[in-house]
Amino acid sequence: MVKKKLISKEKLDEIKGFEEIMDLVIDEHEKLEVEKKQREAEKLNDSYLLYNFLEDEAHRLEKLSKFFDTKINNYKNFNQTSHILKKQDLQRKQIKKDLAEFQMSEYSPLNKHLEKLFNALF
Structure with a gap:
């Protein structure tokens, strides 16, 4: 102050x-x-x-x-790590098998494109 x-x-x-x-x-x-x-x-x-x-x-x-x-x-x-890993491994194998079967079918998109490519070259 x-x-x-x-x-x-x-x-x-x-x-x-x-x-x-x-x-x-x-x-x-x-x-x-x-x-x-x-x-x-x-x-x-x-x-x-x-x-x-x-x-x-x-x-x-x-x-x-x-x-x-x-x-x-x-x-x-x-x-549960080992159990989860085994389960994922089985799922991966099953998906891989299903994908391979689908791609090997006659009307698969891969076969259709390969057929178009092959017909275009020959």
Whole structure:
């Protein structure tokens, strides 16, 4: 805050025209102090927001850790990888067999195109 000083009557008479300018200077000084206080309050708010973010992030990471721990335990206890691989291998072989049979048929698109190509050349 601005400290008020006692001014003699002689000096008051000398600065009579400058009273409004002095009020403006004092108002600017008070505005600067208010802005400074607002910045300090924002800093405190920013630190709270940062702390809150870090706390939420810690909780999120803790939940992820628990999730992956559960997933790893399930994987260790109930591993289905070999079963899934065998099943996919059988499916792949069946699809390959069906595709080969379809392409070997007389009316397959492959045979039709090869027939057109062969007839065009000879």
